[in-house]
Amino acid sequence: MSDTKRWIHVFLHKKNNTSNTEANLLKLREVSDWSWYYELHEGGCVLQMKARIPGAIDDSLVDAVKLLRKLGASGEWILSHHVNNTRRPISTAGRTVWILVGVLAWGQVCISYVYEPLRDNGAFTNLAQSTIFRVIPAKLARPAGRVQDKMYQPITGDREIRLLILEPGAREDVLECELVNAELSWRTRFEALSYAWGDDTTKHELKCSGHNIGVMANLHDALLDLRLPTQRRVLWIDALCINQADNDEKSKQIRLMHEIYSQAQEVLIYLGRSDVSVHGAIESMRWLDWKLMPLYVRQFLLSSNIGMASFFVERWVKMKPINHQDFSWDPIINLLRRPWFQRTWVIQEAVIPKHAKVICGGQSIAWAKVLRIVDAIRYYQSSVKRVPGYHLIYETISSVDLMRSARDNRHPKIYILGQRWYRPLLTGRPMEEQEDSKLLDLILMSRKYKCTHPHDKIFGMLGVTAEDTSSKFLEPNYEISEFDAYRNFVLWEIRHNKSLRVLGTSSQKSSRQRTSPSWVPDFNRLDSITGLTGSPFRGSEVDASAGMPMEVRESNDSTTLHIRGCIVDTIHTVGKKSFTDRSTRLSKRQRSDEQLSVYDQLQVNRGMIEEARDIWLEATKGLARGLGPGPGDRIFDTNVIDGRPLPDRSISPGWEPFLRVLFGDASVGSKSSMFIKEITTSFLRLTLVEDQLPEEYTKSEEVFAIKALGYFAAIARSRRFARTDMGLAAYVPMRARRGDLVVVLYGSKVPFVVREKGDGRYCLVGECYMDGIMRGEGIRFAEYENRDIELTLV
Template sequence: MAQYYSDELDTESFRLATISSGIHPNTKSQVPSVILTKHLLFGALDLAYNALSYTWGSPRDSSPPTDKVTNTTILLNGLLFEVQENLYDALVELQVSCSETPIWIDALCINQSNSNERSPQVSVMNQIYGKANRVIVWLGSTFPELETGLRAVERLGAASVPETLRMMRTQTWDFSSDLSTMPERYGMDPIDQEEAVGLVALYMSNWFTRIWIIQEVSLTSDVVILCNGRFTCFDYVGYTATFLHYSGLFQSVVDLVPKDRPGIHLRGGINIFHAERIQLLREWCKGKKSAWTGVLAMLDLEAGLGKHHANPAAMVPLRVLFSTFGMKATDRRDTIYGWNGILKHMAAQEGVSLPVVFEPDYDIEIKDLLRIIACNIIETTDSLVYLSLVKDPSVRETPGLPSWVPDYPPVLYNSVHGPNFRSLGTLNSSKHIPHSPNKYPFTITGKVLNAFGFRLGTVQRIGETFLECLQGRLSMLGDILLTMDKTYTYTNQQADEVLWRTMIWDTDFTNRPSKLIRLEDFQRAIAHNFVRALQYVFKEAGSASAGHALVLQSISDMAYLDEIAAKFPDSIFPSTRLVRSLCASLDTIPQDSDGCDEEELQKLMEPLSKHAMPPGNIMASTWINRRTILTDTGYLGMGHESTQAGDEVWIISGSPAPLILRRSGERNDCCLIGEAYVHGAMQGEAITDEVTWEKIKIV
């Protein structure tokens, strides 16, 4: 690309773009014309420039229908140059809205085909964004629902902050589910259907999942979203997302959206949790200038290690990597390098230097980069907590990577270590204290993690996935409960209580053990999953009579529910009588059907407690991408979805959470499947003088 870039940039200089309207030499149509000029980075504060934050690919997974002709050709320094469609649209809008101000745009201001320029420029992007007068966020071409969503966050954003700070300060959740109570509880008008559609449209923007945007919006104070000539303060977007999550109103907003609404497409994820985490990092980077400074201390972003570390240099990378998840990067190496600016900024705040392994080097292979990063974090923290970031084997994306090295696939995935409110306390199944004498040390030799541990048990039975639960398929989970003794030996609790506590990692998001979950609410949530699935069976039938017959047959196939009811009358599973009663109330079976239980039905219809956490909210956090497991030794736990019978559950010295391992190869080495929650073993209860620690190799 020598014809576009006459020189090669290092870390001392950067280019700025000036946008005007030009004429395509062939079609004679108007196209954006961009002129690049070189400047010293040292004097950037005097230049009064903007910086653009956008996504290189499509702005949405499913874009609203449009008659717009696709254009991708611009003039760059007077020559024809191809750009992505989303950038083309942004250039057109920028030329109209703020052409008088020079702007930094990564795809144009860096010679992307020259790694000798790209690496040093990426390493100073934190300075480029940090010194910009304003960062302009581009979510894609406007459409009515997006504009409605931006108006909604302008209404809700600032007004919601005191409520969010209250919840964080007291380390509690409001558990709201009724939008009509917003005036009484929060002094705000309720979110209506049009606003709900707009908010979902806004948070479905792919921009929220792009890893680079975190440093782009976190390092300068003035960040705005440009849409149809209007600028919306970005903080309002983050504030609203955080409020909707902590208040519990998020699901009610989603439920308000008609699934067939023209112009809105509920096919992809709604990235509200990404928006929340981005805002928390932004407030963190503001330091003492943020009104959130005090309450951020209520969040444990260090997986419980912070109290053991006087050296913040070890904590900065761990804190950042644990506080976000599911971000996307075109170049897989950017799953690490995309954090460079944030890491440098936070290291500077702590008065320490960032380890050199985090400096961009686009000549290194992704598998080598990820392994080097893992080695650095494990060695500097003197802990194996980093292994909890390893995702399920089915979603890992890096061939040739040791199983114990996280590779950050773009999947929403919660760890048992949080981030959580500090009121939950910390987990430490191996009783390891970093930087203290350790009788059973762990070391890394090449691609092998050498450690000591002992086996809690071998996986004997597995339960269903969360999706299967929503489909009313829970026979394997029922089989687990029926297999268990009535009393769980390791905690002396009733087995049916241990089951629901295990499914939510024994937390209500404020306490561990859980105190704010009502058994009745849990029973209601599970019963409705069965009934919702049967409603679908009824709707798929050709007629009402055929639907009734299919539903009745499905209920008769659930005999295991009555076995559970006989052995554990207070379990979370409904009896078939209760399922029949619920179906009769919904006309999916005849109302005069035999075997209904009206008394139980009335109990189930009682309103949810206003002072209890809805269990569905927690199960969506703890059960997604996981399944229940039962070992041959009677331990009940939750492991990654790929866990299968024959896998082994271990306590590994240095790992705060138990790990699920799978034997592999002739040498009997092990592969890591992932972390686990094991009820009655999360605080070191399994460690006794009788335990024999074994050497183990994880490859």
């Protein structure tokens, strides 16, 4: 008979002396291979024993008692019961808990992988259309009294919009449509079109409400592809349903766009006509969606942080590379390069609706599926194999990532217990608070998007943010200049969020805007800079103003800001080198991904790092004058290994502060400070002394160095290394000069650089990172006459 794990329960009655019971049980451990558990109490002793027992269970029970007797255990041992299995008996309560856990787990699986995909693909909307709305009549468009000879009938109601009725026809027929006024209601059924306006120089004829008008080529193509052969189609299209010549109407209708896109049956994302370059792209996406399933599972487990998920994911969830000979990436790459992905207005059009579909020519695919595929392509590129032409869609990947993030905030996933319970249940860690999408963050993240009207850099994000935008400062008004729209937003941000974070934005200004206040950037030409209070610095424990409350007032004409603060130091030296993004340069030249080696990405910024090293050494000499010896001449000491001098793996004593400053103290507030130190050290080694290292050394450190490159880019992009008269090292805005002042504005988390204009007036240059004053030390450093003063920003 094969060995079986069994449980034996023995109860000792307290009839005889039991003083030596515990000692005897300890002897049992020494002479027996059995694992056992005992508990002493007033009634005696409960002994539970487990072992692999050969033979019958009853014989084994007798052997157990004999063994105890042999050890000299006194008292009467009575066998109470035994369980012939490998597990302890489960109580009724325990069984109930396990059943409940199983039900919740399967319920969550059904929600995540059945209900939500059906919802995102519009299955429930289609069901409602074919059942409920066949019984309940639609709220028909109001024909009302038409004004003769006018295509646009006046809009009189607060929730009134226009809808376009596209007449049916064959592909070769003339396009005909009609505009009607309608009231926004759950019974008003229509589809909303999202498309890139495109070139307005080429117009095609369209017959609309009895008038022949010219429409742009993209819209004409969309109407041809969307027209049904035998049925009318009711659409909302911004270019036609809003009178673009009436700025007052346009401003009011923009306020309704959030409701328009949220109440539409479906949003139709039109990417353009189908041609040879994108032939088969939609079919390839569907095939890729199934092929990338291991990556979906992988990302779900890793993002959930379920216990040891990362350990098992690396071993069990693997994906074989796609054979490029059997699959062409070109149609998908070309489709993702379509202009729609780079337009400002499409963000809210893709984020607000519950479900949408992407259309190219006569084919379509669910928008939720496209989001999933694009995300998986990014992980395939980083963890499986290079995607040919990936550098050509890098901006699209970033664009879709922004849309997905904003969409997740607006349409969060459903958790049976709620996410606040779900994540602690799986991870044992409390749920972190998630901020809603801030208007400022959305504007900064969409800086590379294009728009026809500069005002739309602000107005185009009003429907996406979760913040209250009902203020008069944010009223979509195209009668004012874009400069006034930008200034109103800055004032709203300072007042609404009681924050000076918006002053950290900077831009290149056109010649006609140079007379505008220095504290109002051109949001249509923002610098590619990562704010020091944004990710990845959001976890940093910085507070340059040491908790001092913000004190701001504006002039009567709202062109001047008066902010209380202090002057800390003066800039002595500003470096000439700037950060270079090698991948961007290669993308513009459309060079092959294979040419983007780790060596290229690191060495392209070697000049800036060497300049920063020299500036930091000078700053250290000035700061440490008379305080003892400074750092040595070399960042890495040299060790002789196998007769060959090699740079040490660790940084030389005295140079660790330079490492901290070079990466903007990225480890502050981080739970992985040792890891960050390790990767940043590897970054310096491969950048400065790579030519002295054997190939096996460089290969082992490349992964770390590339991770550190992201931290370096975040702090160094659009900034220059500098030092002050006092000897503080810093990253300053790229437009900073020698003689500019470093100030701390009360209420701000970071210092700023300003330029003196005389009479107590200053121009704002931008925010800066300055080692030594990021936690309020600057207020103490400031000379007495420069403390607690009012700075006037013009």
